[in-house]
Amino acid sequence: MPPQPPRTPALPVLPYRKPTRDRDYWVFDNVLPDMDAVRARCVAKDDWVKGFPYTSESWPGLRTMPGLEPEELTRVERLVKKATGAQKLWQQSTPSGATLNHNCIQVVGKDEGEPRPHTDSRALCRYAAVLYLNPNVPKDCGTSFYRQNLPGGRLGGNVVTAPHNNLVEALGTRFVPPDSFVEDIRVPHRYNRLLLYNANLMHSATEYCGSTMADKRMTAVFFWMA
Numbered sequence: 001m002p003p004q005p006p007r008t009p010a011l012p013v014l015p016y017r018k019p020t021r022d023r024d025y026w027v028f029d030n031v032l033p034d035m036d037a038v039r040a041r042c043v044a045k046d047d048w049v050k051g052f053p054y055t056s057e058s059w060p061g062l063r064t065m066p067g068l069e070p071e072e073l074t075r076v077e078r079l080v081k082k083a084t085g086a087q088k089l090w091q092q093s094t095p096s097g098a099t100l101n102h103n104c105i106q107v108v109g110k111d112e113g114e115p116r117p118h119t120d121s122r123a124l125c126r127y128a129a130v131l132y133l134n135p136n137v138p139k140d141c142g143t144s145f146y147r148q149n150l151p152g153g154r155l156g157g158n159v160v161t162a163p164h165n166n167l168v169e170a171l172g173t174r175f176v177p178p179d180s181f182v183e184d185i186r187v188p189h190r191y192n193r194l195l196l197y198n199a200n201l202m203h204s205a206t207e208y209c210g211s212t213m214a215d216k217r218m219t220a221v222f223f224w225m226a
Helices: 035-043 070-084 167-171
Strands: 025-028 062-064 104-108 127-132 143-148 181-187 194-198 203-205 217-224
Touching (some): 025 070, 035 217
């Protein structure tokens, strides 16, 4: 008998919670009153930090922070509090001082990234949000929620719970077969739309697009503990 290749260990099966609007995620349109001015300010920035493919960083495209001005951020946070019932929102840090890139502008082109289902750290945030900053992006460049795609066509879960803080911890590995996840719910891209969601739900940008600053997917991302 020829030697058999080593069998890939089965991944743990996560709990499943059907992403439900106004319970697990919230959608707000026409969020900022002068979004064109916000976008123009972001496009004009010259302090971008470069990720893949410009450097050896694993994250894609360009980033800069802070993104929104204080009064704009206050308007966004008012919506978050009203939707979730949170009395207070803040940015959490680890004992070593590490934090998530809150209020960060991200610009990612078609050839700079691909969907990467993940969850955000439960130790650092309870809610996350993305604000779409480009008026000329295809609807399919919004955000999708995912769930596990198990052997035999079975479907698994999509939520990371205690004692784990993120998807890597919950699965026990950073490296999984490429067909391990399947799209569950898609929220289309729309200019000046804010998508807020429970940060422990598996999610990713649906697609990226564009080749210039004018037409690449541009978003602001936020992370809150509550």
